[in-house]
Every structure is written in C-alpha cells, then in structure tokens.
Amino acid sequence: MDIRNCVKCGKIYNYINGIPMCPTCKSHLEDQFQVTKKYIRDNPSATIVQISEECEVPIKLIHQWIREERLIFSKDSQIGIECEICGSSIRTGRFCDVCKHDLHNNLDDALKKQTFVEELSKRREENKMWYLDRK
Numbered sequence: 001m002d003i004r005n006c007v008k009c010g011k012i013y014n015y016i017n018g019i020p021m022c023p024t025c026k027s028h029l030e031d032q033f034q035v036t037k038k039y040i041r042d043n044p045s046a047t048i049v050q051i052s053e054e055c056e057v058p059i060k061l062i063h064q065w066i067r068e069e070r071l072i073f074s075k076d077s078q079i080g081i082e083c084e085i086c087g088s089s090i091r092t093g094r095f096c097d098v099c100k101h102d103l104h105n106n107l108d109d110a111l112k113k114q115t116f117v118e119e120l121s122k123r124r125e126e127n128k129m130w131y132l133d134r135k
Contacts, residue, residue: 032057033065040071048079069093 004015006022013022021029036055040046043054052059065071066081072092073079080089083096085103090096095103 032061033070036062036065037071040073044074044077066092067094 002015003012004020005012006025007020008025009022011022011024019026032055036051036057039051039055043050046054048059048062051057051062062071063081066073066079069092075091077091080091082088083090083099084094085099086096088096088098
C-alpha cells in the first residue's frame with residue numbers, strides 16, 4: 001500500500017498511479033477540464049486568456065492539457081503552442097509533424113542499427129574456434 005499526501009490539498013490518500021492527487025482533487029480537476037472543453041467548443045475564437053478567465057483555470061493548466069493532447073484547437077483558432085524542438089506553432093501535443101517524423105526516423109534507424117549489431121555479434125560468436133582444455 002502506497003500512502004501519500006495530495007499535492008493540491010495535502011490530504012493523505014492511497015496512491016495508485018498517475019498524478020499524486022487525492023480522488024477528490026482529481027475529480028475537481030476533471031470537472032474543470034470538462035467546463036473548459038465545453039467553453040472552447042461554444043467559443044472557438046476565444047483566446048487562452050479569455051478561456052482562463054471565464055473558466056477560472058490557470059493558463060499553465062490549459063497549456064498542460066494542450067501538451068497532453070486533451071485539448072485540440074481548430075485550424076481557424078488563434079491559439080497555438082510552440083513545438084518543443086523547433087519552436088513552430090502547433091495546435092496540440094509536444095512536437096510539430098516534421099519533428100515527429102524526424103524523431104520516428106531517428107528511433108527507427110537506432111533500432112535497426114541495434115538489431116544489426118546484435119545479429120553481427122551473434123554471428124561472430126558462432127564462428128569462433130573453440131579449444132578443449134586438456135590437463
């Protein structure tokens with residue numbers, strides 16, 4: 001059993017996984033998210049400052065929901081955040097499409113190289129000459 005203090009209210013609770021928050025605070029946070037999401041749906045041209053003020057949610061939390069891909073804005077929206085790699089404007093997530101593609105290719109290449117090195121090492125082991133130890 002993992003007992004922790006909630007990062008928001010300080011209450012002791014049984015931690016299972018995710019954000020170290022008690023169930024009451026998690027529920028309140030989810031309610032805030034739903035209110036924010038509905039406001040954005042009803043007011044697609046609103047700015048982040050307007051959303052923050054109307055929904056009584058910190059701008060930092062809105063940015064977090066965008067990074068987590070829980071909030072996605074339309075192409076018409078003036079709301080955007082910066083790609084963490086190149087800084088270009090994106091509507092959701094952490095990376096733009098170009099950087100996602102580059103990351104995928106780099107990881108794929110690294111995996112192929114690792115597989116090749118393992119296969120080469122395996123072949124070398126099989127082709128070694130073995131000597132019997134005579135005493």
